[in-house]
Structure formats: structure tokens, C-alpha cells
Amino acid sequence: MFIPFIKYSLSLGLWLGLTTTPTDWIPQRQPATNPASAFADTLNRPEENRFTKTILSNDLNEPMELAVAPDGRVFFVERAGKFYLYDPVSKKTRLLYDFPAKAIDKYLNGLLGMTIDPNFNQNHYLYFFYTVQDKEQTKQRIARFIMNDDNTLDVASEKAIIEFPIDLEVSAHTGGSMAWDAHGNLFISTGDNTVPFESSGHAPIDERSGRLTFDAQRSAGNPNDLRGKILRIHVEPDGSYTIPEGNLFPKGTAGTRPEIYVMGCRNPYRISVDPTTSILYWGEIGPDAGTDGKQGPRGYDEFNQAKKAGNYGWPYFVGDSKPYHQYDFATKAVGPLFDVDAPVNNSPNNTGIKNLPPAQKPMIWYPYNKSEEFPELGVGGRCAMGGPVYHYDANLQSTTKLPAYYDKAVFVYDWMRNWVYALRLDEQQNCQSMEPFMPKTGDFRRPVDMEIGPDGSVYMLEYGSVYGIDNEDARLVRIDFNGGNRAPVANAIATDTIGLAPLTVAFTGDKSQDFDKGDKLTYAWRFDGNTATSTEANPTHTFRKNGIYKATLTVTDQHGKSSTDAVTIKVGNTAPQVSIQTGQNRTFFSPKSTPFAYTVQVSDKEDKPIDKKNVKVVLNYIPKVNPEPQMGHQQLTSTFSLGKNLIAGSDCKACHQLAAKSVGPAFTEVANRYRDDKTATAKLANKIIIGGGGVWGEHAMSAHPQLSREEATEMVKYILSVGNEPVENRLPQQGNVTLNQHVGKEQLGRYVLTASYTDKGSLVPPTGKPKTQLALTKTDLLVLRPTKVLGSEADVLHNVTRQEKRLGSIHNQSYFVLKNIDLKGIDQLTYLYSSKDKNATIEVHTDSPTGPVISTLAYTATGEWKNYKEISTPIQNPGGQHDLYFVFVKPETPNRDLFSLEYIVFGNQNVTSSAKTPATGK
Known part of the structure; x- marks a missing residue:
């Protein structure tokens, strides 16, 4: 995917689960080859139900970036120019200012980012990244404003810190994010401002005359241009800026800009800086090629880390510094690969030095398809965003702060895939592992910015489900951690929810849950428009008049925390x-x-x-x-x-x-x-x-x-x-x-x-x-369903591994289940299987692994896992529909890794099976 202002392409997505897929025919999953693809030790991982997501402000319109003040006020901006304040005291959001930012849909710019000064308590400075039109030139401006004590923005206080022109015809790949390091240096991300079309989703390095905006060598690959970069400057009190030591090019170097800290970026849309180490992190939104081509590699998104200034390769390299070919767009001639150790920018559109620094590799890279190195990141549209680094403070007096478990974790997220991951680093700050954050309950709606607040909670802007419209689910949210008592989860259940008056309904409330074992729960039911009540856990109530009623249950623990659930009762009709x-x-x-x-x-x-x-x-x-x-x-x-x-x-x-x-x-x-x-x-x-x-x-x-x-x-x-x-x-x-x-x-x-x-x-x-x-x-x-059932279609697995179309890692007393099977007209099972060196028995039981046996197969080994063989055996029809348990039996050792199942055919001995295929095992 992508959001056009982020990635400048669209998406038709994916309906595939994150399945285990073998690398060959061996019926065990192969371990990942990259250490960062392994999950961290999760022994002390906090239960996901300890996190609560609260909507602070709803129904936004293209929210972009946020900043949380030391006193808990949340400032955030929308692309069209609106600047908002969320007040945690009144719990209300109000508009502070509407910037005259150039945010026409066609141009995809506008009010792109904001940040808060590290010394905000003293100077009240806010910084904004927005698009302005000056005479006939369109520019990106980073400006500083003063926030008044009465929660108004002093518009007259604006000081333009830094500006740079953009090509308005394309103006895609905007960047727009800002962050601070421990030394008060301001980092600013900028996109390459280049048309990605007519490059087949590969490197846009079109050097033909009249094709200036199709050449990213003029921007991202140009050391004398501020686009396609991450800048680092130090803003002075008067609004000017100085250059910190350690940027990529020393001040005064001909053909370079000293503001550049990182070059070679396509669209570093969200950045963050570790407030302790000052290490820079960002998500790099990559090109669109789905497969490798003659111009070079397919597209990858990246999560990057810069411990020091460097060149991160675009448009000459992508992913883990995979090189593109030099390419003549006029003749379609393919030249040599660019040299990752000594890239050269010979474009006539380059205004800077030609010999570039060597390309640096990212921490993580992943394509549209399943990543071999990082398979847990899934498949589909891509939109990588760099999030904050969390530092646990034991002295912080906050009941909502993230736990010590996430100390020093780097949070990254993907706008398109709707997930958040916590990356783990070693003592040298190298990525070692990753794990999903709130994978079951996060319900992320296109996360577009994520920050850690002064209270240690997570603050997030969610763009909403659809690009370019006023989404109902575009919102500002806060994620709190509860390390203490949790509220119970009410569960109101009723039998006979539909019927004629008088209708007596039995209600059940004791199925409600409390995650804190030992808590005493009390129950409060309300019926008939709250005219009748009960404090029993499982009461009955008679509805004497026709109507539609809502029966509500409130469950409270002994600490006073509660939750409510409801069930609807319809009186006046019975279901057909x-x-x-x-x-x-x-x-x-x-x-x-x-x-x-x-x-x-x-x-x-x-x-x-x-x-x-x-x-x-x-x-x-x-x-x-x-x-x-x-x-x-x-x-x-x-x-x-x-x-x-x-x-x-x-x-x-x-x-x-x-x-x-x-x-x-x-x-x-x-x-x-x-x-x-x-x-x-x-x-x-x-x-x-x-x-x-x-x-x-x-x-x-x-x-x-x-x-x-x-x-x-x-x-x-x-x-x-x-x-x-x-x-x-x-x-x-x-x-x-x-x-x-x-x-x-x-x-x-x-x-x-x-x-x-x-x-x-x-x-x-x-x-x-x-x-x-x-x-x-x-x-x-x-x-x-078809009579041929793939192994992977099993409904329940016990001590069995699902591997794409087949089942493997089957041992003694392993079983799988096919539910609701009718065997009328069926008297034979045909298995396509392999077994390297062990003979065993398959028993088919009805309704449980110890139920009546209706089929038995004693099979022999096939010699190699890749050697598949078909074998048939009778099966009895017990009548009706039953769950069939396929149980593997081999009491004597060795009795592990017994079997790999490709499919089963349910057939009749008098009918030739049409499901047989060559037993290649492939």
C-alpha cells in the first residue's frame, strides 16, 4: 500500500494469515536465519489485558504528528492545516490555529509535522513543518512559534528556522517528522520529492532532458540538496541555527549541505531519537516493485538506525543495500550495478559532489511478499514508521506507565499492516529480536504517529481506515498499563432471548471474568427499562408485556472497579x-x-x-x-x-x-x-x-x-x-x-x-x-466440501504442526480432527503420506481421541520424507455426523516424527478416485 503523501502508490491488499510455511518437504518448520526474527524471552511479558486503549479525540481529518507537553497536554496537527490541543483536565479537544498551509490533495503537502521544544516549560516553543507558497515558489518550512499561557498560539511570534524549495508537480514523498536528541539538536526528515512512475517500481534515476522530477539523484542522492534526507541542526534562541559536530559533511565542504545527517532516503516519514543515546531511528517507505527486474531488486520497506551520520543508499540501493543497475531510460540499456562501497552520482541533475559515502544497511527490511529474514512481519502493503524508544523510570510517579519489561525497547509500526512491534537491542545497540505489541487487543487503525508521554503512557494518532477522507475512526488515543488491580469483565448471558409474553428468561452473570484471581465480585442486574433489579449472579426475570428490552449487568470487584455488559430481549414473537x-x-x-x-x-x-x-x-x-x-x-x-x-x-x-x-x-x-x-x-x-x-x-x-x-x-x-x-x-x-x-x-x-x-x-x-x-x-x-481434504484443512491439531498444505511433526498420540463429517456412501480412506523410517498405525475415532474406532491403518515407512505414497483402508459409517479424530499410535520408541500427511480422500471402494496425483511430495 500506501498513503499517497507517504508512499505515492495504492494498494489492493491481502487476505492471508501468517501461516507456517516450510522451506522444503521436511515436515518440521525450519528456524529463521536472522537473529532479529526470533522473539525475545517472554517469561516476564505482561499480560495483554493489562493494557487499556482510550480514545481521547475522535473523528479527526488526516492527523499527522503529535507532541505531549510535560504537563500532559497533547498537541497535534492535521494535514489540511489545523492545530489542536487536547486538555487532559477537561478531557476536551479544541482548535488553536488553522495554518495557511498548502494542502491541496493533488500536491499532498500541507501541515506535515510538529514537535515540542525540550525546554518547553521555560521557553514555550513549538515547531511546525508545513508547506508555504512564496510568490511563485513552493517551499517546505520549519518554523518556531510561542505558546501563550492561556493556551493560545502566538501567531505573530513565528520565526522561520529553515526552508527549502520543492517541485510542486510531484511533491510526493514529503517526510515531515521532527525529533530531538539529548543535546538539544533538532532532527528533520524530508522526502525525495520524486515521481516514482515509469521506473517499474525500481530506482527513479531517469536522466533524460525534461525529466527532472523523475530523477531522485537530484534530491536523495545529491549531497547539495536537503530533500531525501534527515537533517540535524541546533536552533539558537534568536531563531537562527548552527551545525552540530558530526554531521555527514563538514561545514564549508564544496558541493554539500552541512545540515545533512543522513542522506539517501526515499521517504523517512516518521523518525525518533533515543533521548538517552541520541541514536536516530526511522521507517523508510520503499519503492513498489513486487519482483526483481532487469533494473534491480524488488521494493523493500526498512527500519533504520543511525548511530552516526551516514548515507543510506537511495536511489542506488534498497533493502539490505541491494544495488540497482545503472539504467538508460532512453535506450533501455542495463549497465553495471552501483558500487555499495563507493557509489557515484553522475546525474546531470546532481548539483553536489559526485563521490558519495558508502551505503549503510538497515536494521530490518521487508518486501510485499513474505520476508525470508523477518517472516513474522507478514505480507501485503507496506508503510514503515519509526517510533519512540522507551526508558523505564522507577522513580516516575505514574500508575499508567509502561512496565520495566519494555525498558530500552524501540517501538516501530506499519501504517498499512496495522501492527506495532517492540525491537530489542543488545549492549552495542544492535537489533536482536522483535515481538508484537498488543497483537490481539490493539485494534490499530492506521497508526501514523506514536510517542511516549511524560506519564510513561503511549500516545498515538490513528489516521483511520481510508486514505484521503474524513474517517470516523481517525483519532487520538492513549495506551495505559495497569500493573495493579484490573476491572472485571462483565458477561451477560440469557436463555430464550426471543418469545411471547409472559416470557421468563434465565440470566447468567457468573461467567464474568476477573483477571485478578481471588477478587470477590458483586452483581447488579437491571431489567424492564431499569424498573426491576437483582443482585443475584444468575437471576430469572419475567417480561409480562411485548417489547424490546435491554437487560444490563454491572460487575464490581471489592476494590470498586467495574464493567457493564448487556443483552437484548425481544418479547412478542418466536423465531421460525x-x-x-x-x-x-x-x-x-x-x-x-x-x-x-x-x-x-x-x-x-x-x-x-x-x-x-x-x-x-x-x-x-x-x-x-x-x-x-x-x-x-x-x-x-x-x-x-x-x-x-x-x-x-x-x-x-x-x-x-x-x-x-x-x-x-x-x-x-x-x-x-x-x-x-x-x-x-x-x-x-x-x-x-x-x-x-x-x-x-x-x-x-x-x-x-x-x-x-x-x-x-x-x-x-x-x-x-x-x-x-x-x-x-x-x-x-x-x-x-x-x-x-x-x-x-x-x-x-x-x-x-x-x-x-x-x-x-x-x-x-x-x-x-x-x-x-x-x-x-x-x-x-x-x-x-470436496472428498479430497488437504492436511492443512484439519480443524483441530494436537501435537501436530501445520505446514502449508500438509501436516508434519507427528508423534505417538498426536492427533488431528475433522469436524462434522458425514460418512454416508463412504467406506474407504486414501492417504497420501510420507514417513522416513518409522512404521505406525492411524486410528480414526469418533467424537473424542478415545471414542469408538471406525478405521485403522497400519502404514509402512516410505524411506525418505520426500517420497510420498498413496494407501487406502476401509472405514465404517457410524451414522449421522461426527467429529473424526485421526490418532497416531506407536507406543515403542523411537516414536517421534512419524508421518507427513499431504491429503486424505473420502471415497467408495466401488468408485475409482479422481483425486490421485503423482506422489512427488512437491
Whole structure:
């Protein structure tokens, strides 16, 4: 991905989990090769439920950067020019000033950053990074202002500290972040201000005449230009600045700028400086190539560390200093690789010295696809941001500060992937490990800035779900740590939440949790619009009138901390009953084209007779589902389009909406443009995978090499269908349908037969509101899967490892489970397996690992893990649907690493299996 002002490309994202994928056929996961990919020792890691995320200010519009004053006031800015103050005393946010910043969407600049002076308590200085237009020249300005005692900004106090011109035609890659070191030096990040197009996502080093803005050698690679850099200056009291010792080029060196601390940056969008060591950290947002090409390597984002001044390589190197080729954009001739130890800038657009410092390597680098070195960072769009270094202060009187566990951790985050990681350093400040921060409960919404406050809490600006609009979930949040007593978690449960008056409901409250063992809990229930109460944990209450009610439960511990939950009770109707009946197998469909007979039975206590117009029966085919683990019924109910499902679970919504324009076109616009283009599906699927631009204006779409051709094709099919969805093909309540959509395709799909009925309802008066129609819908679902089941589709694993499509690391008493299996018409199992040197037995039990045995297979070793073999064995049908437990038995030692399972075929001895494949093991 990316946000255009950050990365200048778009994204169609990913719907893939962080799965364990083997590097070859060996059925054990191979260890990571990079030490930083190992997780830190987590023995003392604080429980995630000790962190609380609180929204301080909501419904912002493109928030950019924040700063927290020593007294807890939070200052932050929006790109359009607004400067805000959050007051922790009044808990309110107010606008302080609207900067006349040039923030037109096309140019992607504006009010980009802010910081607070280290001596703010004495001088009240604030610094802002914003875009100004002076006569006919557009510039980036870093200016200082004074904050008045009455919480107003002294606009007349502005002093322009440093300015530099930008090329407005592109003005992408802005940088805009600021930070301070322990010596009072100000660091300023700037982007390369270069058009990334027509470089195929590689190095933009186009030296042709008239192509100035397509050449990053004029900016990031130019020692005499302030763009594509991280500057370091010392601001003096009068608003001038001096140059600290140790910058990259000594003052007075011809063809250089002394302000430069780091050069060779593409877009160092967020930076931070360790307040103790003065070491600089930043996230580098990299180019868009999804694969290596003739011009050089694919794109990588980076997390960088500079212990001293240096050249970090762009546009000649990317990732861990992987070199690009010299390239003639006129002739398309590929030249030699740039020399990482002695890069030379021979561009006619370079105004500085030609011989550049050697390129430095980043701490961490990762592409769109899975990183070999850092696989835990995932796959998909990229947008690396450098966050703060935390230093634990035992003397700080704060009940919310991060614990000592995170002492000296460097926090980094990714705008696109919505995660935060804590990096661990050794005594030499080298990165040794990483671990996710609040991976389950963080609910990060495109984090765009992150700071540690004076109270030791985390303050974060979240940009919101979609680029370029006023997101409802754009917000300022604070993350607090609770090292003491935690509030209980109320859990209100009710049976019979729907029925006719008088309706007696049994409520359960004692399933509420308290993470602090031994706390005594008290319960307070309220019913009937709070006219009835109970202090029992599990009370009953009778609702005597029709209506819609909310029963609330408040649970309080002996320390006075509490939480509330609620459950809705609907009185005045009963739900209909819907069931799909069939005399055929309810789990599997035949590999061949076959008819399926069904009957939908509907009953309702109030509806006499059943209104057949409200009975809805639909059959859908999903050509492929995520094989790890088996997709559940709820997921299948939510969508019957693989493409829609892929998009819904991806980062696409960051740049695209269904019908409204964001930075990228609305899906309805795409559908309208390509509706009559018969080549559109293949063309657009390819574009999603390899990236590209130029059709919808200035913004490019990033590559997605992690997507398969089939996945990209299904996404395109859904996009092209938007706004022109076909009329739903409803089926009769009883009939036969032919299952043939899977024929000739890889059998990873599912048939989903859905039956639903919405009753006539009744008018009920909700408490204090006008009457409403209480109509109820009931749905039944029948999911038919292929008879060939991949090992990775197992629903439950016990002492077994999932490895892409197969299962491995199987030992004595290991087992896996396939749930809700109907064996009607099935009397044989066929396994494709390998076993290096151990014979053992597989027992199939029903409903538990010690349940009745319905199949036994004594298998023999295949000699090598890569040698796969098919073997069949009988299975008995116990009737009905059961969970099948596949238990591996070998009591005598050695009895570890017994088996690697590729797939199982559920078949009939009288029918030849069509699932057999060459036993290559690949």
C-alpha cells in the first residue's frame, strides 16, 4: 500500500494469515536465519489485558504528528492545516490555529509535522513543518512559534528556522517528522520529492532532458540538496541555527549541505531519537516493485538506525543495500550495478559532489511478499514508521506507565499492516529480536504517529481506515498499563432471548471474568427499562408485556472497579424453524457432476400458513477457500464471493471504497470503465500482482506478488460485478440441483446451500420508543466440501504442526480432527503420506481421541520424507455426523516424527478416485 503523501502508490491488499510455511518437504518448520526474527524471552511479558486503549479525540481529518507537553497536554496537527490541543483536565479537544498551509490533495503537502521544544516549560516553543507558497515558489518550512499561557498560539511570534524549495508537480514523498536528541539538536526528515512512475517500481534515476522530477539523484542522492534526507541542526534562541559536530559533511565542504545527517532516503516519514543515546531511528517507505527486474531488486520497506551520520543508499540501493543497475531510460540499456562501497552520482541533475559515502544497511527490511529474514512481519502493503524508544523510570510517579519489561525497547509500526512491534537491542545497540505489541487487543487503525508521554503512557494518532477522507475512526488515543488491580469483565448471558409474553428468561452473570484471581465480585442486574433489579449472579426475570428490552449487568470487584455488559430481549414473537433435509451425504460432494436432492422444511408458531414468498433458498459455489483451517459456517454465511471475501479482509479499503472516491477509484468506477472489455479480468489481475499506474491519474497501485493468479482473478471478478450484480438465482423449497461448477477445476471449493425464512412479525413497543415491527429470520446452512481434504484443512491439531498444505511433526498420540463429517456412501480412506523410517498405525475415532474406532491403518515407512505414497483402508459409517479424530499410535520408541500427511480422500471402494496425483511430495 500506501498513503499517497507517504508512499505515492495504492494498494489492493491481502487476505492471508501468517501461516507456517516450510522451506522444503521436511515436515518440521525450519528456524529463521536472522537473529532479529526470533522473539525475545517472554517469561516476564505482561499480560495483554493489562493494557487499556482510550480514545481521547475522535473523528479527526488526516492527523499527522503529535507532541505531549510535560504537563500532559497533547498537541497535534492535521494535514489540511489545523492545530489542536487536547486538555487532559477537561478531557476536551479544541482548535488553536488553522495554518495557511498548502494542502491541496493533488500536491499532498500541507501541515506535515510538529514537535515540542525540550525546554518547553521555560521557553514555550513549538515547531511546525508545513508547506508555504512564496510568490511563485513552493517551499517546505520549519518554523518556531510561542505558546501563550492561556493556551493560545502566538501567531505573530513565528520565526522561520529553515526552508527549502520543492517541485510542486510531484511533491510526493514529503517526510515531515521532527525529533530531538539529548543535546538539544533538532532532527528533520524530508522526502525525495520524486515521481516514482515509469521506473517499474525500481530506482527513479531517469536522466533524460525534461525529466527532472523523475530523477531522485537530484534530491536523495545529491549531497547539495536537503530533500531525501534527515537533517540535524541546533536552533539558537534568536531563531537562527548552527551545525552540530558530526554531521555527514563538514561545514564549508564544496558541493554539500552541512545540515545533512543522513542522506539517501526515499521517504523517512516518521523518525525518533533515543533521548538517552541520541541514536536516530526511522521507517523508510520503499519503492513498489513486487519482483526483481532487469533494473534491480524488488521494493523493500526498512527500519533504520543511525548511530552516526551516514548515507543510506537511495536511489542506488534498497533493502539490505541491494544495488540497482545503472539504467538508460532512453535506450533501455542495463549497465553495471552501483558500487555499495563507493557509489557515484553522475546525474546531470546532481548539483553536489559526485563521490558519495558508502551505503549503510538497515536494521530490518521487508518486501510485499513474505520476508525470508523477518517472516513474522507478514505480507501485503507496506508503510514503515519509526517510533519512540522507551526508558523505564522507577522513580516516575505514574500508575499508567509502561512496565520495566519494555525498558530500552524501540517501538516501530506499519501504517498499512496495522501492527506495532517492540525491537530489542543488545549492549552495542544492535537489533536482536522483535515481538508484537498488543497483537490481539490493539485494534490499530492506521497508526501514523506514536510517542511516549511524560506519564510513561503511549500516545498515538490513528489516521483511520481510508486514505484521503474524513474517517470516523481517525483519532487520538492513549495506551495505559495497569500493573495493579484490573476491572472485571462483565458477561451477560440469557436463555430464550426471543418469545411471547409472559416470557421468563434465565440470566447468567457468573461467567464474568476477573483477571485478578481471588477478587470477590458483586452483581447488579437491571431489567424492564431499569424498573426491576437483582443482585443475584444468575437471576430469572419475567417480561409480562411485548417489547424490546435491554437487560444490563454491572460487575464490581471489592476494590470498586467495574464493567457493564448487556443483552437484548425481544418479547412478542418466536423465531421460525428452518432445516435443510437430504437423503444424501451432508459433508461431501462427488468429484463428478452429480444431482443433489434436498427439501427445506419451515415452521412458525405464529405464521399460519407459512408465506412461501418469504422462503429463500440459494445455492452458491465458492471456488476456493482459505485452507488453514477449514472455513467456518459463519464465514461462509457472510459472503459467497471469494473475491469479495479476499477484498474485505485485505488492505484494499485503505485506498478504495465501494462507491465513493478515495485516493484510488471507487470499485463502481472500475466496473463501469471495464464492463465491456473482455480482456479486463486477466489484465487487471496481472496488474494487481505486478503493480502499475497511469490509468487513474498520478497514483500508482503497488504490487502484490503474495497473491496467486487465482486470488487476483477472483478479486477482479468481484470488482467488475459491483453495481451490476446478477439477479439472485433462487431455488424452490424442494428439488434437485446439479453440482457441476467444480468440474475441471482444482477442488478446493465449497457448495453452500442456504435456506432462510423471515416471519410476518408483530408490532411491539420498545421501552420509551414508538412501536416497531419485530420480524425474525432463521437460516439453515449446508456446506458441501470436496472428498479430497488437504492436511492443512484439519480443524483441530494436537501435537501436530501445520505446514502449508500438509501436516508434519507427528508423534505417538498426536492427533488431528475433522469436524462434522458425514460418512454416508463412504467406506474407504486414501492417504497420501510420507514417513522416513518409522512404521505406525492411524486410528480414526469418533467424537473424542478415545471414542469408538471406525478405521485403522497400519502404514509402512516410505524411506525418505520426500517420497510420498498413496494407501487406502476401509472405514465404517457410524451414522449421522461426527467429529473424526485421526490418532497416531506407536507406543515403542523411537516414536517421534512419524508421518507427513499431504491429503486424505473420502471415497467408495466401488468408485475409482479422481483425486490421485503423482506422489512427488512437491
